[in-house]
Amino acid sequence: MTSETTKPLIETLTVIGLGLIGSSVARAAKKHGLAGTIKGGDLSDAVCKKALEIGFVDEATADLGAAVAGADVVLLAVPIGAFRSVGEAIAASLKPGAILTDVGSVKLAVFTQLEPLLPKGVHLIPGHPVAGTEFSGPEAGFAELFENRWCILTPKSGGEGKAVTLLAEFWTRLGSKVEFMDAEHHDLVLAITSHVPHLIAYNIVGTASDLEEVTQSEVIKYSAGGFRDFTRIAASDPTMWRDVFLNNKEAVLEMLGRFVEDLTALQRAIRWGDGDALFNHFTRTRAIRKGIIEAGQETNEPDFGRRDGKK
Numbered sequence: 596m597t598s599e600t601t602k603p604l605i606e607t608l609t610v611i612g613l614g615l616i617g618s619s620v621a622r623a624a625k626k627h628g629l630a631g632t633i634k635g636g637d638l639s640d641a642v643c644k645k646a647l648e649i650g651f652v653d654e655a656t657a658d659l660g661a662a663v664a665g666a667d668v669v670l671l672a673v674p675i676g677a678f679r680s681v682g683e684a685i686a687a688s689l690k691p692g693a694i695l696t697d698v699g700s701v702k703l704a705v706f707t708q709l710e711p712l713l714p715k716g717v718h719l720i721p722g723h724p725v726a727g728t729e730f731s732g733p734e735a736g737f738a739e740l741f742e743n744r745w746c747i748l749t750p751k752s753g754g755e756g757k758a759v760t761l762l763a764e765f766w767t768r769l770g771s772k773v774e775f776m777d778a779e780h781h782d783l784v785l786a787i788t789s790h791v792p793h794l795i796a797y798n799i800v801g802t803a804s805d806l807e808e809v810t811q812s813e814v815i816k817y818s819a820g821g822f823r824d825f826t827r828i829a830a831s832d833p834t835m836w837r838d839v840f841l842n843n844k845e846a847v848l849e850m851l852g853r854f855v856e857d858l859t860a861l862q863r864a865i866r867w868g869d870g871d872a873l874f875n876h877f878t879r880t881r882a883i884r885k886g887i888i889e890a891g892q893e894t895n896e897p898d899f900g901r902r903d904g905k906k
Contacts, residue, residue, distance in 0.1 A: 603631045604765060609666035611636040611659060611681060613646045614832075615727060616698045617672030618736030621651040623769045626738040636662030645733045660688040668765070670722075671697040676838035678708040691716035694758045698724055700785050702749040702778035704842035718758035721778060723747045723785070724771060729830040742770030749778040786846035790839055791854055794847070796828035797836070 608630035610617045617635075624630045635652035636659045637643050643655035656662050663669045663685045673681055678697070689695065695717055697705055705721040713719060726744040728735065746766040750759045763773045776784070803814045803822070814822075840847055864872040 603629055604761065604768065605630045605668050607632045607634065607666045607668075609634040609636060609663045609669045610652070610672060611662060611669065611685070612672035613637045613642050613652070613655070613733045614672065614731050615735040616724070616740075617670070618646065618649075618651055618733045619726075619738065619740040620670060620672065620698070620724075620769070621646075622736050622738040623741060624765075625651055627768050629765060629768055630668075634662050634666060642733055649733060651733075651736070659684040663693075664688045665690060666693060668694045668696065668762070671695070671699075674832075674835045674838040675699050675701050675704050675708070675842045676834070678705065679712070682709045682712040686712045686714060689714060689717050692718070694718045694720060694762060696720050696722045696762060698722060699839075700725075700789055701839055701843040702747075702776075702781045705749075706751070706778065718755050720748060720750045720755060720759055720762050722749070722762065722766070723781065724766065725789075726771075727831075729827050731832050739770070741766070744771050745774055746771035747774050747776050747781055749776050749781050751778075782843050782846045783849070786843060786850040787853075790843060790847050791850050793828055793831065793836055794840065794851070795854075796825040799825050800829040 605624075608621075608624055610621050610633070613621070613635050617637075621633050621635060624633055632654070633652050635643060635646045635655035636657070637646070637655065638657050638659070640657050643657055646652045646655045654662075659681060666689075669685065669689065671678065671681060691714070693716075695709065695713065696719075699705065699721075700723055702721045702723065706719065709719055724741050724744060724746040726740050728740075746769075748759065748763060748766075766773050799822075806814075861873070861876065863869075864876075
């Protein structure tokens, strides 16, 4: 869909970090006419050049302070571990009344990293579009990435009303369904729905590669659907996921502890031949997959539309 309004929702939007998510936000904002000017910031001159060549930003620079100057909304699409250094680079250039948001999957750390750095009058509203692929870089983005996906906003209670409303409208027009959460609760939810599954994927793929009895060629040649899907998840950006685990460690360790307890129960059922316990567990968990499909967050089709190499 395209925007039918003549006046953009945001006069100047700046996206810092022009990889998969950042470039997709810029592409979608341009597609829907949501910003009068879209500026890009990235420490890589090559990435800035590529973004301008592709055309999803109007300006691009490696000078992050210059990139945010005059911007009404600044969106950080960089690994959480870089937030402090990016915040230090842009804080003095943020105009009063600007909205600073992000797209990361850890939210408490956003307040910890950025709040002490920001000048008075800047609205810090963390955000998390629950969308992505295993691909990275400015070429990997596409405007439809956020359609029919959830975007979670975690504002602090206070005087951010108008800013929160604008940001929610922005994500809604990008095609997302907006939800509000407390930052701590968000981190706990994402620990079990995203972070621990990624950790398991990295671990099981690593285990397979370390097996002396199984060659790497056999692992690749005989990869069934389950292992193949694990490898897709484990192909995600290492820097981003390193920072996720370091910045959400309490929630991840809590959920990982629960997972280990449940895994031990399954191990016991297998050892003692308790078929009823296994069948009942598999039946209960199978319903979760059905619910995800019915909620429109996945399809029955294998590869989930990734045949074109972009999604």
